[in-house]
Amino acid sequence: MLILPADRAKAPASGTGHPRAARILIGNDFSEDVRTDRGWTGWWVQRLVWFAEPGDILVLPVRPEEAFVEYVTSLTGTPPDSLTIVVPPAHAGSEGTLSPGRLADPRFARMLDEAIGEREVTQVSALWPDTAVARLARTLGATGATPGHGFIDQAGGVMVNSKSAFRTIAAGAGVPLPPGAVGISPEAAEESVWELLTGGPVVVKHDFLSGGRGNEILTRGEPFRPIGARRVVRVSSREEVRSYLGQQWEWLTAGGRGRPVVERYVRDSSAFFVEFLVTDDGVRLTGHGELLSAPYAVGQIMPSQGLEPEVLERIVDGGRRLAQALHAIGYRGILGPDTIVTPERDVLFTEYNGRVTGSTHIYGRIGALVVGEGFGRDRVILERVWPEGWSTPSFPATREALEKAGLGYDPVTRTGVVLTNAFDGTNGVMYCVVAEDLTAAWARDRALEPLFAAGSRQPA
């Protein structure tokens, strides 16, 4: 599944240059076939709008906030009225997600046909490389417009988003990994955990969950604050390891749909990502950055700052080897490998994400397109998950508060806060800060606190 993160000039979209062409961009989320915790993601997938080019057809689980669409397109320069938004009929239980059932709904097929009109479908892209998207492309007679169609159709999305398959392929590609193993059975996992525990804490990872929410740390010693994990479990004997795995196996394997990973937990490491675009032509580096956790994902810095060039080179090289390996087995689209850098400056790869990630629109559209050529040279982006304790009532109110405080993004100075997604339905809007350097970015980030921290007065 391919979405070009930038290269507007090189890849003219539906309306520009090719008036008879239609691109279909699908705002889906992690496949429901392997993960069923994602009903809340109706707002999260609206980041799709960042990728829209003139004339595109955007498929979303809910009608996107108009204020958000207007805001994003004002920054990307895509005329909002050139876009067609298609929302498949809601199905009970998947109102907030593009479930396989909704994407296969014949009423949706008719809506899409109407949106396409007389145009030729030149690209079917999706945030997540789901079999349901491959099926839809087949229905549209557009398999040739779907990069990597065969791979995705045969569940390749699961393979390129599985932590266990990652370890197999990464080891095969000679990419450095934390010591560990794939838990192909409870017995094998027990053996590996027990062996690793002699050297310190061990992290057990759910095959598919992300942002640290699928990680648990086992330790024989004192509890400590886990970073990138949801809890610490103390085990003092092999029997306790067995009992832990027995209790958690159903959860760790997503009900038998995946295989957990068992790994040495490396303390005091920093986390980085690197992303590549994998096309028929090969593999191209598109971006990199640092991942901040406390203990779950709280933000990102793009591009990554302060890394020794030699360390960054090892991150990029290892990531490229992974991307090349997946290219060879037929994956097409974004590949985002994650790494840790240890206190000894070892670079160890921890997972890959074969999907449009939560970083792609930041570096690929806000960075490359909105900020433009200066991104990564004289501008850095600090992206932030909406901080705990902050509150805002809506997208327009957030935008207004920013602008009144003079903190919104200014195209002239190429600095300021960009709202990166729609209102989260509760109390926040994800955002990023564009600044000259990281210190300036954090300073601007702190300036937001009075606007949104609970108890603080909204500016008049």
Added chain:
Amino acid sequence: MLILPADRAKAPASGTGHPRAARILIGNDFSEDVRTDRGWTGWWVQRLVWFAEPGDILVLPVRPEEAFVEYVTSLTGTPPDSLTIVVPPAHAGSEGTLSPGRLADPRFARMLDEAIGEREVTQVSALWPDTAVARLARTLGATGATPGHGFIDQAGGVMVNSKSAFRTIAAGAGVPLPPGAVGISPEAAEESVWELLTGGPVVVKHDFLSGGRGNEILTRGEPFRPIGARRVVRVSSREEVRSYLGQQWEWLTAGGRGRPVVERYVRDSSAFFVEFLVTDDGVRLTGHGELLSAPYAVGQIMPSQGLEPEVLERIVDGGRRLAQALHAIGYRGILGPDTIVTPERDVLFTEYNGRVTGSTHIYGRIGALVVGEGFGRDRVILERVWPEGWSTPSFPATREALEKAGLGYDPVTRTGVVLTNAFDGTNGVMYCVVAEDLTAAWARDRALEPLFAAGSRQPA
């Protein structure tokens, strides 16, 4: 996991030329982590002896039959007293297999150390690329002597022996497949089965079982004789499909350790295999043949006979693409893709086997080494599973019966019957017939019937 099927001259073994070198060959079977139906295979893995070169260390779950070792080495020319056989202490429940526990037993490590002596371990090979073998290689400090060690260590053996991973990678490599899907969830499998059923019978395949024993055919019409499947299930509604999958899901997924495959069942097809050796240097074709089923595997013909050159070329080309894809993700060893050839002469790939298969010793050692250069040119091999209803009391009795009847293999005429494995513990010995052509091979095969068919008189 690498075992060279031939190339004796190119790859000198332990004793020849490199007196200080030791190869360790491990007679293991399908990983117990994903498959637990293999306790009976103590005799089956004795085919390992065919691969032995002077000085090799052979690890087997049971002490191999001396008469079998003497017979095999008399044909391969490997001095039997140059071999060291190591049998790890038996563990309750895995007396007949090299379980992970037996391979990790410290007593076994000491036995192996003693067998190695002062020599350097130059190769650790196994029939099956199991994590337990990778672990053993680490214990021996011989990871560098284990081709593809990292991949195997991180459960690559499961990936290269899984029918679901096969479909993903094959589709990604652009290899032709029967229409179908990976059953990533019961719902996805139901959708695919129901869609395919409109076009005829559908085969549902267990991720890991082999020889047709993991295949069931669903049909909406009349029952028919299933080839390469264990039964036919009639379904007349989507609810019945759902109910079938619900009942069978635990079995089809090997208790949640794999994903079933759903495929169009193509009637009246013939089945072929092709094998490649995947090394650091790349991919090399090692053999091909036809697979005979009635309804389970009953034999093989090597090399395949009577195929149009253009059809054989498509078999080899598709197989090579698969081997190259697995090379790119780090697999090293034998890769045996299977295909069917339809009545319309379509070549469709149905699975791959990343292991030393039941064909490798036949074409690679009996063909290439015992028969020699004429194999495939003026000699063909018909391999036979011991026929139902035949009976023999032991390996020596079988050999004697063959020789008395003048049917044993004759190195001068390069024709005759070769016993391919040890006594199966019940009533049979697998064998193959070397002959000038397939007609002559079947004639010689028929000549065996009076010797072993129940009720027939043993020759005096």
